[in-house]
Amino acid sequence: MTSNKINLLDFDRKAFEAFFTERGEKAFRATQMLKWIHQLYVDDFDAMTNLSKSLRQQLLEQTEIRLPEIVADQQSQDGTRKWLLRLDSGNCIETVFIPESGRGTLCVSSQVGCTLNCSFCSTAQQGFNRNLTTGEIIAQLLVANRALGRDPKGERVITNVVMMGMGEPLLNYDNVLPALNLMMDDFGYGLSWRRVTVSTAGVVPMMDKLHQAMNVSLAVSLHATNDALRDELVPINRKYPIKELMEACRRFVGDDTRKRVTIEYVMLDGVNDSLEDARALMKVLRGVPNKINLIPFNPFPNSPYRSSPQERINAFRDVLMSAGYNTVTRKTRGDDIDAACGQLAGKVMDRTRRSLRNIAVVNGGA
Ligand code: SAH
Numbered sequence: 001m002t003s004n005k006i007n008l009l010d011f012d013r014k015a016f017e018a019f020f021t022e023r024g025e026k027a028f029r030a031t032q033m034l035k036w037i038h039q040l041y042v043d044d045f046d047a048m049t050n051l052s053k054s055l056r057q058q059l060l061e062q063t064e065i066r067l068p069e070i071v072a073d074q075q076s077q078d079g080t081r082k083w084l085l086r087l088d089s090g091n092c093i094e095t096v097f098i099p100e101s102g103r104g105t106l107c108v109s110s111q112v113g114c115t116l117n118c119s120f121c122s123t124a125q126q127g128f129n130r131n132l133t134t135g136e137i138i139a140q141l142l143v144a145n146r147a148l149g150r151d152p153k154g155e156r157v158i159t160n161v162v163m164m165g166m167g168e169p170l171l172n173y174d175n176v177l178p179a180l181n182l183m184m185d186d187f188g189y190g191l192s193w194r195r196v197t198v199s200t201a202g203v204v205p206m207m208d209k210l211h212q213a214m215n216v217s218l219a220v221s222l223h224a225t226n227d228a229l230r231d232e233l234v235p236i237n238r239k240y241p242i243k244e245l246m247e248a249c250r251r252f253v254g255d256d257t258r259k260r261v262t263i264e265y266v267m268l269d270g271v272n273d274s275l276e277d278a279r280a281l282m283k284v285l286r287g288v289p290n291k292i293n294l295i296p297f298n299p300f301p302n303s304p305y306r307s308s309p310q311e312r313i314n315a316f317r318d319v320l321m322s323a324g325y326n327t328v329t330r331k332t333r334g335d336d337i338d339a340a341c342g343q344l345a346g347k348v349m350d351r352t353r354r355s356l357r358n359i360a361v362v363n364g365g366a
Pocket of ligand 1: 118120121122163164165167168169199200202219220221264265266295296297298299
């Protein structure tokens, strides 16, 4: 049942300050609350002993700290871990932890499903239900951090966050922004902007808006070097074609020499993986400070593509590297628990009826 209490997980520092000053409390209460909730993971107001009794009573009456329910917690052979979280109304989302040497990355979802319909992505097949609230986005960090604990030095195991789970973060800008603030707040998750990455399929106006609002790292899902192919793979390209997207990337970096846009490029067998494509990619990226991330395609039921063979991925990478492009091939992680890029399905009560259409097509062809 949805409750009509205020969920304090929706509040970033600014929202807490407004909440407290409206109630005649000092603004520094925001710091105390952030610490209780996001660093000590306390959800019982009575335990918040540095708040007065009457304030604790008010919080109890008017607010709550409402976390999604953990319905599955799976661990892959390679250490990748995936949580399935149930939201109000029965929808589920997924969040994935990827341990690597020297860092631990949490891959966070921003929407229940997705509206973008990219042809190589499993989330697209689920259709779309709704945007996540700020609280549901940040709850993914809270749940994963609490489960993973701290390393022997007392540091959090999650050192990086990528908004590369289900959904298009820049189409849920208003809720994503406070969540990013919480990730980077010293009394939230304390991550530097270099360790928080927003990944977008290319919502150009929102890229500019994000750039004006805060310092954060950006990844762009390019996947093709000409508009005809990109229109097919990433249909939002029809609205914001490659040239406009690259101009937005240049504006995002501006004259900040520390910044690079991560260019994501999924390797699809026979579709976008020729050496000619590699050379075209360099042309497209001219003037955009970048690092390139080649992603082997991860298959899912009824997916129309195959991954490029390893030799072709290597050859593609070598063309880019020998021209001086910083290029890495993303390791496929957690595929035994369907946690790899593009495999996150969750449980989406589709409101676009897209998944129904897909089922009809599949059945019709059988
Ligand atoms: N909507 C955002 C973030 C979600 S997807 C975006 O488009 O960037 C995160 C990354 O996984 C994107 O680069 C996406 O294109 C890629 N991806 C999606 N499906 C994939 C698949 N089946 N195999 C490999 N990568 C995939």
